[in-house]
Amino acid sequence: MRMRRKPWARPELEACPFYIADAKAMRGRWQEAFPKRRPVHLELGCGKGVFLSQEAAQHPEICYIGVDIKSEVLAVARRNIVKSFSEKGLEVSNVLLCACDIRLIGEAFSERDAVSRIYIQFPNPWPRLKHRKRRLTYPRQLIQYRAFLIDGGDILLRTDDRELFEDSVGYFAQSGFRCFREGEEGFTPGSPFTSEHERMFSQEGKEILRLRAVKEPAIRNL
């Protein structure tokens, strides 16, 4: 996603009370960053926050963290969140945004952060064989997410890319997750709201593929 330079982005983020510039400093302390202890949902690669801004304003009983590598898109997400909350007459109290490279997410989140749900929506498919390790659903990523996702917690994947989707089913199975495709018992869409890319691809008539992967507890040696 290439964006035009936004001179307002940095000052707006620096002044934003729900923007976390140093994600690693929050490791093990994310729950404390919210006014009340509530289930935490994480959106990885939240982009412009089109999904997060609607979802979080609708669910004050859940705390949301939006993660993206690009602070310029997070600045747009901030504006979308403020707009969506103010339209409902609400203060933003259940959302944090943070700039973080998801490949290193284990440095920013730990078991203590007890995340209940992770949304991964329209991640880059990285179709070339030599780039597949960069996929956000690649097993080395899933192993990192397992460490801070609670047992029984889930990952909700949406994509228009059939190859990424089918490969991800295999990655989840290898990494201790039980998968449910849309239509199968055990599947839940999680949210009726759509992201920027889901809207775009739906308008183009593309099929949207949805998967729920539930973390199975590790098998302990007796």
Ligand SMILES: C[S@@+](CC[C@H](N)C(=O)[O-])C[C@H]1O[C@@H](n2cnc3c(N)ncnc32)[C@H](O)[C@@H]1O
């Ligand atoms: C194709 S966009 C999808 C955005 C949004 N989820 C949607 O569905 O509209 C992918 C997003 O993931 C972010 N991203 C890609 N790789 C990342 C990484 N390693 N760490 C953090 N964010 C990443 C990009 O900056 C971009 O905003």
